[in-house]
Amino acid sequence: MENQIPISKASKKINYKLIEGITSADYAYDITGKNLPELFENAALALTSAMVKLETVKPKTRKNINLSAATVDKLLYDFLDEVLFIKDTANFLSAKVKIEVKNPGLKDKTYKLNAILFGEEIDQSKHKLGNDVKAITYHNFSVKEEEIKEKNSKKVKKSWVARVVLDV
């Protein structure tokens, strides 16, 4: 399909970082990805990394998330909120995520997301846990496609960036 963006491949580089100067009582993350699926995957990992040391979570079972939204911002917010909802209600955290994002088509003008979370039920005696995230906030929330000029070349690289503040 023309409007299909390829499924993200797990990249070894860490594409999210905890940033300062936005909030003192909560966590603010800057997240990047070379395309939308990668951005969403990295955002899910950033969120999960606030709650658990990712290496301690094994991909034992899976959970599916299927969403649609009118904008990319809303899609990311809803997706992260869903990851949190699954944590709250099924006690499930994931360290591996596969994502597919479809751009709006001519008929259906919404973005569509299919995600599979690979993880396991939280075990407080086994997992190295962090802080429980209460909510995704809209404070300074942004999703943008940016153009970055490569050094010593005229080439312009496109990249997606997001800023998300988590209420802990």
Next chain:
Amino acid sequence: MPPKEITKINDTVWELPVSYKAGMKVPARIFATEELLNQMDDAVFNQLTNVACLPGIQKYAYCMADGHSGYGFPIGGVAAFDPETGIISPGGIGYDINCISGKSKILTQNGVKAIKKFEEENEAVATLTKNKITFTKPAAFMKFRKSSAFRVETETGNKIIATGDHPFLTKIGMKKLEKIRLGEFVKVYDEDKEKFYYDTLTKKASIDFDDFVYDFNLPKTHNFIANNIVVSNCGMRLINTNLTLKDVQPKIKELVDTLYKLVPAGVGGKSTLHLTKPQLNEVMENGVNWCIENNMGWKQDKERIEESGCISGGDSSKISERAMSRGFSQLGTLGSGNHYLEIQVAHDENIFDTEIAKKLGITQKDQILVMVHCGSRGFGHQVGTDYLELFESVMRKYSIHVPDRELACAPFQSKEGQDYFKAMVCAANLAFTNRQVIMHKIREGFSQVFKQSAENLGMELVYDVCHNIAKLEEYKIDGKKKTLLVHRKGATRAFGPGRKELGSRFKETGQPVIIGGSMETGSYLLVGQDKSDDETFGSTCHGAGRTMSRAQAKRTWRGEKLQSDMEKKGIYVKAVSMPGLAEEAGDAYKNVDHVVDAMAKAGITKPVVALKPLGNVKG
């Protein structure tokens, strides 16, 4: 540093006059010593004076001594609004969000003026409604320093400097400047022909712009409800015992370990209640009454909780399935972050008012008490998110524009506004219940360890108070009694002995106020003074307030090291999360003694006892 326009009213009260910022309806007052005032971050002054611009605000916009910047509203903020003409849950009308440069021209009733000029006078400005111009006085005027912006030009020569998030009207509706591409149409106004027309964007350059930018907020409705303020419904609870340091010290590890097992905390801490849907509905509408009926509380607990542990008017049909799901899985859990339960001691030398301490049940040397800080968990947040989404979709209907999505709102008297209010009450009731269930487990834990009933151990509730809530309360305005909608954002109700709501139990002492400091330095029990009625809408501080960000604290301390250092100091901590523990280190917070002192000097609250930590359970 505080702005130079601030004036000293007395040693603990500071004022920013209405002339400080265009659009301020009342002055802003800060309760703090000079030292604490100087420690406040700049955003506090900006946020507080923004609150002072909100429609219907009464007397002053207040900030307590523990003030620090929040989201829209400062933490430590207190504001009261006329429920008829004012607003509920402001969180402010949009702060440093989308702005244009000071030289930008604005069309007013009396011709074109530079936006900068509005600092001096508030004049009706033109707005576009159904392609016609109407003139409206701005509700708020904002000024910020920004370091980057865009310079844009249109085909017919219109030029403007604006920040990337400033919205422009395009053919497909309002769009942020950063998302508008060259060649797109934006609506502009032809002064000569007095007509709007679409013009093509021909230039858009990112520029370094180290100067002030400005923006308005135009009121389209006088009263609206936003929901960013009362989402977590946090509060404090203090429980007495007839045990002393001598009884507890040898058993502190066993006690903390037992409570750690009994009270689910942190990531993965699961509710042990297994409620049915009708039961959860009852919790939302009846609050702690439900616990008492189900043997999770004593009859007398109720009279020691703000609003008797149940605010009336909650309607569970206004709660989504999604929020219900979170309620089922989390009711009776402590959470994490700055939420905790702590075993504390009241040393003789830390009792400042023996009479009142006795009346509140602190009668022995080195008496042991237990403090709990938590809220409504994911439930309250889901309620917030649900209504935020609803409000986002109805704002257009009510012609309300807010630049920050977290400030989405609806008129208070509208169906959406009323529905949200009923849902918010449910969340507050669930928070009271959560703390009640946790107290029940604490009583059980003490009973197990000391092999006596909780009744025999004298485990009476001292008090339970909210510090993140919007409520209707009565105050005198210009000599007349008036019901106001009081917002406390990181502030505690602090009624003096004179308030009729207190009932016989606290008529002599004033309402108990529980102040959580940090897990290393300790906490306080205060009582409210009558002066709070006139000076702070019956409110005081709520804690110490962070000075260091979580990110920085994480880098500065290691949880394991902090845990062993604290143990050496006689504080035994058990935590689900080690990084989470490090973030709560005492030095990440302001000195709570100074905060409590400032509010005492101002005559708002009176310290009764300082409580020192012995053992702590954290998520």
